[in-house]
Amino acid sequence: MLFLKECKKVLFSLTFLIYIITVFAMYYTQFQGDCDTPLEKPLPNQSDYGMTAKEIPEILMPSAIESLVNRYLSNSYPAYPMGFYKDVHLNEKKKNKMAEIITEISGITKQELDNFTYSEEGTMTVGANGMMQYNEPEIPSVNIPKTLTYKRFRELMDKADKIIGGGSEYNDNNIVENFSLVPKTYEDALEEYNKFFDDDKITGAYARLYCDYMGIVLAILPVFVAVSFTSLDKKSRMEQLAYSRKISSAKLVFTRYASLVLMMIIPVIITAFIAHITVKSLYPENTTDNFAIIKNALIWLVPNIMFSTAVGMIITELISGIIAIFIQGTLWFGSIFAGTGSLTGSINKFTLVPRHNSLYGADVFKAEHSDFVFNRIFFTVLSLTMILITAFIYEQKRGGKFNGLDISFKNIKSKSET
Amino acid sequence: MDNKIEIRNVDKFYGRKQALDNVNLTISQGMFGLLGRNGAGKTTLMKTLATLHKKQKGKITVCGIPIENAKEIRSITGYLPQDFSMYPTMTVEESLDYLGILSGMDSETRKKRIKTLLKRVNLTEHKHKKVKALSGGMKRRLGIAQALLHEPRVLIVDEPTAGLDPEERIRFRNLLCEVAEERIVILSTHIVGDIEATCEDIAIMNNGKILWQGTVSELLKNAVGKVFTINAEKKFLPQIKNNYIVTGMLVQNEYTTVRIISENIPDLQGAVTADPNLEDAYMYCLYSHGCDVSGGNE
Numbered sequence: 001m002l003f004l005k006e007c008k009k010v011l012f013s014l015t016f017l018i019y020i021i022t023v024f025a026m027y028y029t030q031f032q033g034d035c036d037t038p039l040e041k042p043l044p045n046q047s048d049y050g051m052t053a054k055e056i057p058e059i060l061m062p063s064a065i066e067s068l069v070n071r072y073l074s075n076s077y078p079a080y081p082m083g084f085y086k087d088v089h090l091n092e093k094k095k096n097k098m099a100e101i102i103t104e105i106s107g108i109t110k111q112e113l114d115n116f117t118y119s120e121e122g123t124m125t126v127g128a129n130g131m132m133q134y135n136e137p138e139i140p141s142v143n144i145p146k147t148l149t150y151k152r153f154r155e156l157m158d159k160a161d162k163i164i165g166g167g168s169e170y171n172d173n174n175i176v177e178n179f180s181l182v183p184k185t186y187e188d189a190l191e192e193y194n195k196f197f198d199d200d201k202i203t204g205a206y207a208r209l210y211c212d213y214m215g216i217v218l219a220i221l222p223v224f225v226a227v228s229f230t231s232l233d234k235k236s237r238m239e240q241l242a243y244s245r246k247i248s249s250a251k252l253v254f255t256r257y258a259s260l261v262l263m264m265i266i267p268v269i270i271t272a273f274i275a276h277i278t279v280k281s282l283y284p285e286n287t288t289d290n291f292a293i294i295k296n297a298l299i300w301l302v303p304n305i306m307f308s309t310a311v312g313m314i315i316t317e318l319i320s321g322i323i324a325i326f327i328q329g330t331l332w333f334g335s336i337f338a339g340t341g342s343l344t345g346s347i348n349k350f351t352l353v354p355r356h357n358s359l360y361g362a363d364v365f366k367a368e369h370s371d372f373v374f375n376r377i378f379f380t381v382l383s384l385t386m387i388l389i390t391a392f393i394y395e396q397k398r399g400g401k402f403n404g405l406d407i408s409f410k411n412i413k414s415k416s417e418t
Numbered sequence: 419m420d421n422k423i424e425i426r427n428v429d430k431f432y433g434r435k436q437a438l439d440n441v442n443l444t445i446s447q448g449m450f451g452l453l454g455r456n457g458a459g460k461t462t463l464m465k466t467l468a469t470l471h472k473k474q475k476g477k478i479t480v481c482g483i484p485i486e487n488a489k490e491i492r493s494i495t496g497y498l499p500q501d502f503s504m505y506p507t508m509t510v511e512e513s514l515d516y517l518g519i520l521s522g523m524d525s526e527t528r529k530k531r532i533k534t535l536l537k538r539v540n541l542t543e544h545k546h547k548k549v550k551a552l553s554g555g556m557k558r559r560l561g562i563a564q565a566l567l568h569e570p571r572v573l574i575v576d577e578p579t580a581g582l583d584p585e586e587r588i589r590f591r592n593l594l595c596e597v598a599e600e601r602i603v604i605l606s607t608h609i610v611g612d613i614e615a616t617c618e619d620i621a622i623m624n625n626g627k628i629l630w631q632g633t634v635s636e637l638l639k640n641a642v643g644k645v646f647t648i649n650a651e652k653k654f655l656p657q658i659k660n661n662y663i664v665t666g667m668l669v670q671n672e673y674t675t676v677r678i679i680s681e682n683i684p685d686l687q688g689a690v691t692a693d694p695n696l697e698d699a700y701m702y703c704l705y706s707h708g709c710d711v712s713g714g715n716e
Contacts, residue, residue, distance in 0.1 A: 001519055005519060009505070061429050147572075175610045232505065236503055236506060237501060237502050238502070238503060240468075240497070240499040240502060241497075241499070241517060242517075242520060244469070244492055245517065245520035246489060246493040246521050246522045246568070251522070399470070399471075399472055400465065400470050413542050
């Protein structure tokens with residue numbers, strides 16, 4: 001009964017409404033866009049099967065250098081500093097630093113760069129195969145110095161990435177897959193395609209993509225709902241009425257936690273169901289795993305909700321809601337930033353937001369599966385431990401043994417004045 | 419199970435400040451008034467009895483249960499804090515139902531009790547009203563209903579009439595007297611009129627100490643022969659205020675009738691002995707225990 005009452009409290013809160021809107025917005029703006037067309041089966045003797053990444057300096061270096069010169073001349077650097085796309089424009093100071101790097105790796109001086117008449121529009125020409133092809137805008141001719149080692153080149157690329165603000169094409173984790181691509185063979189392409197159907201049963205691949213997008217928001221949004229909900233007793237001047245009742249602190253705190261988590265799972269289940277229907281309609285003739293998206297959503301995303309909610313509850317009880325949001329925001333930012341640009345294969349034992357932003361790469365995911373399982377169990381256990389501590393803090397506050405930590409600016413100031 | 423609260427040698431500190439200083443009290447069934455100035459330690463004592471504060475020293479038993487058994491104490495105690503409200507978007511009925519669940523009451527009992535209590539506090543017509551739409555008086559009545567919901571043996575009410583208009587105050591005091599027929603009701607207040615209208619047994623607190631405990635008639639008896647009235651010209655008023663404790667002044671054309679407290683017959687021409695009221699007796703009690711009752715007189 002208490003559980004249902006608490007669920008009702010969550011349901012009618014403004015922050016929960018904002019949560020629902022944001023979850024659906026994330027789903028429709030990010031995931032839905034990847035469900036427009038089905039994957040096409042590769043055929044023999046196709047001219048192109050796509051590319052695959054292999055670290056070959058002879059391919060990587062000229063390709064990355066030409067790209068960097070292009071980006072410099074247009075002063076437009078695409079990047080994913082926090083997992084989201086950003087078009088970075090450098091100021092004069094940073095442009096000068098970037099020019100120094102370009103000079104060292106390409107032999108093109110700053111003066112040459114500045115005097116070059118650059119047209120942002122590339123050109124379309126008829127290729128050898130008779131197909132129209134896009135040519136990058138013309139740039140000054142690149143002469144890679146013979147003294148430039150591959151190691152030094154990678155150092156400079158890393159420096160360029162930092163100037164851009166991280167998460168760029170030149171980031172250490174991405175540079176190979178961005179600039180050292182070799183054509184796939186028909187066999188490679190077919191194997192990958194078959195895995196999509198046989199191993200992933202289609203929905204398995206989409207489930208990873210869905211969880212990748214939704215995991216980003218579900219690692220941060222619940223903290224707002226939890227903080228608002230946990231502060232409600234104090235805000236409504238209801239604290240002492242609740243404190244003086246018979247119910248045990250553990251029962252009250254765990255019930256409130258369970259109701260918050262369950263209510264926040266519901267929109268996830270709904271979007272997962274919509275995702276399943278959408279994917280199923282894309283591949284009407286194929287056998288799909290009907291539970292893949294829901295199952296992955298629960299295993300992958302619930303620990304995110306549990307952890308973010310637990311941080312919101314424990315820090316609100318211990319210090320304040322603002323500090324809880326700040327702490328979770330920092331953890332979220334750190335987790336996403338740590339996986340900069342590496343949108344697939346970015347799962348380790350302690351990252352809060354596992355990433356896998358691709359319909360392919362089932363092998364990569366399988367290779368990381370034990371880490372992934374450990375990761376999800378770790379965050380689940382950590383969340384429950386935090387709630388146990390929250391119940392203890394609540395009991396101490398309730399009995400007047402502890403009044404919460406006061407680390408407000410005003411308090412720090414008055415202490416320093418004393 | 420005995421039906422009284424026993425408080426023995428209780429101390430409570432907030433950091434270095436002593437909020438309760440060797441408090442000793444015995445409270446039996448019926449209305450009990452705890453009178454004292456703001457900051458005297460009344461709320462601290464009320465919260466300690468409601469298990470919301472921890473004492474540092476001493477012993478408290480509520481109906482034979484040691485205060486350390488918080489869960490048991492909470493199950494037999496109803497508490498109405500000085501400053502409280504409920505979830506603003508919940509209705510009156512929903513709020514009571516929610517608090518009933520927190521008290522561990524089953525659905526059927528809650529339903530019956532809520533119906534009875536809403537009738538008793540005159541809120542039946544407003545049961546579907548949201549808490550945010552209630553007036554101050556209605557909120558207080560809802561407060562008493564929530565405190566009585568689980569049929570507690572002890573009811574603790576802290577400054578319940580603050581901010582109420584005279585009509586609501588009278589209604590509220592009568593309600594407290596009615597519920598005190600079946601249980602211990604502790605009324606903490608700084609308003610002497612509330613005590614006068616409801617309590618026979620009282621205690622007076624100051625600076626965390628119990629200055630006095632007894633009945634209202636005993637308190638009045640202590641002040642007999644210590645209260646005087648005098649008709650004085652306006653020009654003598656500052657002098658009187660400087661030398662005596664003034665408990666009342668009634669301006670009448672050229673003269674002002676001044677009510678004063680004095681240990682001995684005042685050295686003022688025309689001073690006559692008067693029957694003490696509870697306010698006089700309270701002031702005399704503070705004065706006789708060495709408390710500063712000058713009230714800022716120059």
